[in-house]
Amino acid sequence: MNLLNHTLKYLAFALFGILSVWAVIFYINMLDEVYDSLDDGLDNYKMLIIEKAHADRSTLHKTEFAEGNYEIREISRESAKNMKDIHKDTxxxxxxxxxxxxxxxxxxxFKLDKKYYELKVISSMVEEDDLIEDLFFALIWLYIALLASILLVNNFLLKKVWKPFYKLVDQLKNFRLGKHQTFNAEDTNVKEFKVLNETVTSLVLHALETYNSQKQFIENASHELQTPIAISINRLELLAEKNELTEANLETIGQVIQTLERLTRLNRSLLLLSKIENGQFSDTETVSVNAVVSQLKEEFADFAEYKGVVISMEEKSGLNVVMQKDLAMMLISNLMKNAIVHNHTNGALDVEIGEDYFKISNSGAAAPLDPAKIFRRFHKESGDKNNTGLGLAIVKAIVDLYGFRIRYDFDGKHSMEVFVKNPE
Structure with missing residues (x-):
């Protein structure tokens, strides 16, 4: 529900309450005016009848309302003294x-010729039930007319007033960091919209500046780290090739080289993770998940054979996704590699591809993993020193980037199921 109609909803409730209270007050005041008018008319008519009785004694014989709107009957002196003018409904x-x-x-x-008479005068009046019914329907139509008028004003007049706001929202909706975009808020004379435009523009420019600085820092830091690490590894390898070192020294050099290589992998993984989270992979295309899995199945064949793991693939449907192709490879590769690394000898890795999902299941530890921790950075379920602990963190970052959903299950096998958005 948009803002204008959301406002109309509350206005409709407010109007209903206001009209209801107004109807009660109007009804009471209207009845009061009707009664005042009728009573004044009856008082005036009373005086005319009494004057007529003084002039024409035959008027005193009108004892029923049959053909008129008054009746007269004789009463005692005591009753007359105790009687006051009484107006009532009947x-x-x-x-x-x-x-x-x-x-x-x-x-x-009244008194005439030393005799006392009771005079009753009637006047037809409006029926209250008919009055209430007419008032009710009049208010219903008034309520509908007011709502229709406000709705028309909202959609044809106020929409023009809110145009700068909607344009700003559209620009924010389509704005992406990492793309060469300009952000221009529409000029407006409305003070609040002008302040909003200035504030959002300032915030966006600050975000762009921060993003570009962070991007430059990450790229520089990665490059500056890779170079000395590579040089150190080369020098250690050259040193190890000399025959002057003892077996213990060679073993120490080997451990240092292994640590530096792990540092290289860690640096690359952190750089990739940062690029994914910053949305630097903006280009997309339609990628066949079936083709990617088939390609990776062949690439991991030797590794799986070495680990004694059998890879099987079940294609229930063709699955295409719109995303950056390298990230699609990275997503599925990390899941399959993780399933092989954490498998046991003579284990199994099963890949199932459906219409809007793919699932990778593997044998492994008999206990389930903690779903709240497996996607955290540097979280490890094993003590493998070569494992950076960033594989599933990269998977989660890719999934979040494209609005996919990933779920971990354990039913004797460990399963990672990714639900994707099919291209239209």
């Missing part, structure tokens, strides 16, 4: 409606 049978209808009744007393 029901009276109406022949035309053939039903009991509400009327307003005035009861009063």
């Amino acid at each position: 029901l009276m049978y109406m022949p035309f409606e053939e039903d009991m209808e509400p009327v307003r009744l005035l009861t009063t007393a």
Whole structure:
């Protein structure tokens, strides 16, 4: 739900409450005005009837409401003294409606020729149930009309006001670090949007500056580290080729070379991991997972044979993904290599490819791994010194980069299942 319609939702509830309260107040005030008007009319009519009775004594014989709207009957002096003008609602049978209808009744007393009379005057009034029904439907239509008007204003007028905001959101949505993009916020006279544009532009420029500095540092640091490490390894190898060293010295040199080679692998892995997380692999293409697995199966054949591991591949469907091809190779290669390294002799490595997933399962330790730790950097389940502990961390970084999902399961075999987004 967009911002305008989200605002409309709360406005609709507010309008409903306001109109409901207004309807009750309007109904009470309207009834009060109706009663005041009716009572004033009855009082005026009372005076006319009394004047008529003074002028025409036959008026005193009108003892029923049959053909008029008043009746007169004689009462005692005591009753007349205790009687005050009373206005009240009552029901009276109406022949035309053939039903009991509400009327307003005035009861009063007057004196004529030393006799006392009770006068009742009626006036037809609006039916409250009909009034409530008419008011209810009027409010419903008013409510609908107001909502429709606000919706039209939102979508045709306010949308223009919010145009700079939506343009800014679109630019942020499509903005990617590592791509040569310009970020230009739209000019606006609205103070809040102007401040937002300036703040976001400043933040983006700062992020670009930081990103470029970090990228340059990583590339420089990697290059500067690789060179002295390579030189050190070459010098140690030359030293080991001389016959002047003892067996113990040669063994020590071998250990140092092994450590330096591990440092080289670690440096390369950290550089790759940093590039992935910084989104520096921006080029994408459609990659066949089936073809990549088949190629890696052949490449790992000798390594698997040495470890006594049998690799099998089950293709339930062809699976294509849109991503950088080298990262696709790295993703599947790390998973397959990890499955071979942590396997046991005469073990198995099974690759299953489905419509929107691929799963790599392997035999190995009888206990499950900790899913909360296996993707952490430098986490190792084994004591292998040649293992950098970054293989699965790189896998997780690639998966996150492309919005895939990876899941670890253990059912006697260790399984890594990657769910991908198929290209449209």
